[in-house]
Amino acid sequence: MKQVWLLILACICMMACRQQPQSEEAANYDLPQIKDSGVLVVLTLNSSTSYFDYRGEPMGFQYELAEQFAHSLGVKLKVKVVRNAPELIHKLLAGEGDLIAYNLPITKGFKDSVDFCGEDIITHQVLVQRNGNKVKPLKNVTELIGKEVYVKPGKYLDRLINLDKELGGGILIHAIENDSITTEDLIMQVSNGDIDYAVCDNDLAKLNKTYYPNLNIDLAISFDQRASWAVRKTSPLLAAAATQWHEENMTSPAYQASSKRYFEISKRMPHGSILSTKDGKISHFDKLFKKYAKEIGWDWRLLASVAYTESNFDTTAVSWAGAKGLMQLMPRTARAMGVPAGKEHNAEESIKAAVKYIGATARSFSKIEDVEERNKFVLAAYNAGIGHVIDAMALAEKYGKNKYVWDNNVADYILLKSNEEYFKDPVCKNGYFRGVETFNFVKEVIGRSEVYKKKIKS
Incomplete structure (x- = not known):
């Protein structure tokens, strides 16, 4: 499975590398041209951590950061949602967007196609389990031997299979093939006590902990993966501006408020009894x-x-x-x-x-x-x-x-x-x-x- 996944990733990277800007205008479009147009066009994906519509209003951590960055440039923000990471690269190089506002994995293949910029995010996979279990939460991956862990096919399953090999076997892995069940569904099932363990990225785990406070997400089960925003290699001024903005604004009230909104503030409204x-x-x-x-x-x-x-x-x-x-x-x-x-x-x-x-x-x-x-x-x-x-x-x-x-x-x-x-x-x-x-x-x-x-x- 790991070999298949690596082959797919390699193909994606090769596809991205082959894509070239389709016009001279796109190749020469950088920060001055963006400011002249008055609009920053960002490309992103739909997800709970990047961009989504909530009650008719745009929401998402990456969306809010992109909006703050656009404001710092004195331009309006326009969002284009695409289907997947390869399409992010394709549309960026084709000139259909100026900036990828999404945590794009920093891989050699992608680095050959784009320039990474902004905040250098470090992500890793974690074990999702419950606090308050009759059994104490696991604190070491070796304790997974003999435990049932539920994952979706893809990178989470691949990592769990590799971890099982590293430990000499013994993890009881359940790959959930049902298309109607998502990783977030599995997280909810852990919270409800239907299953004991699941796996996801740490940012997704942090977001879901704001819905389910009984979760424990402290145990990392993978190596760190770097990720960041990206621009065309022909947009060095935009890349520099994005990186500088991130460095200067990570402690700003607006940036901190966005981070707390998605990854810290409880999504549950407390409820008390009604009047007599x-x-x-x-x-x-x-x-x-x-x-x-x-x-x-x-x-x-x-x-x-x-x-x-x-x-x-x-x-x-x-x-x-x-x-x-x-x-x-x-x-x-x-x-x-x-x-x-x-x-x-x-x-x-x-x-x-x-x-x-x-x-x-x-x-x-x-x-x-x-x-x-x-x-x-x-x-x-x-x-x-x-x-x-x-x-x-x-x-x-x-x-x-x-x-x-x-x-x-x-x-x-x-x-x-x-x-x-x-x-x-x-x-x-x-x-x-x-x-x-x-x-x-x-x-x-x-x-x-x-x-x-x-x-x-x-």
Whole structure:
């Protein structure tokens, strides 16, 4: 398997080396020309650590760094998402982008094609396990002998096979061939206790630990791999600017805030108990929920359930992604729905804007005649953004499911939006998405609203 992987990598590198800029203009396009144009075009990949759409807004660590770099140059940022690393190289050399804003492995083959620049990232593979196991977390790779480890085919499986040989055998390796299961799914299974061990890169592990705090990701199982941004060899001034910017800004507030947003801040909103149901109250905002729910024909207890799930009825809440207030509206959505600047944490403004957004979203799903069914799609879009739900509907239709039914149909494909086979499907227009959060959101909001209806009079 290792030999096959190395052969594939060599072929990729050779392909990249053969690609040449297709025009003299591309070959001579460097920092001065970028500044003259007023636009920096970056190439990247869809993933949880680089670039993705969240509730209609661009997100991702590499995206935010590229945006900060473009700002430092005094130009606007334009993002082009491509399918894989070889395509990054191909489109860069063809002049379709100025800079690869992605942690591209620094290999000899790639170095022959491009100049690496920016921050020199050191990555390695780690064992994903649980803290608080009945058995203490492993601290040495030799302890893997006799343990069951689950991995996806590719570099993780290759490394585990080599490690097993280095140890003289004994690791019980499970290669998960099922295309509907991703490495992030395996990480979730470790957190849930369904399996004990998985393997992934340390940056992906750090990001997932913000969702699952019971994970232990301290044990490295591979050598370090260097990675960085890249430009054409004919863009030395851009390369120098990117490297200088990284060196000077790694300790800046903006850079540190982006790093914490993706790799440190918990993605879980803490939840406490609701007010006593003895007096028929769910929250301090029940009158507002009743007032505005009428505008969209919703039961007010469903709207209250959204607020609880989003913010735990905390008007001061700010999520990792920057959503604010009682109803956790993203900044762009809040502005579009008329929330005055500085009023994002005002309960009534937040509810009023959320209801306006829900009403507009519901119109996008007007073909779903059943109101309760339509509400599930609206809730999914509230959590994920309309684009990802539309993608899941398109996938459901393509694979013979009912695109107008949520449970066991579209819901199955929102879960698959984190899988490359599905989010790179031509019917998907919005790329990678971590659908498990939306799947759980719809289930929790609906379930909690039913509890409210049983305990609280309308």
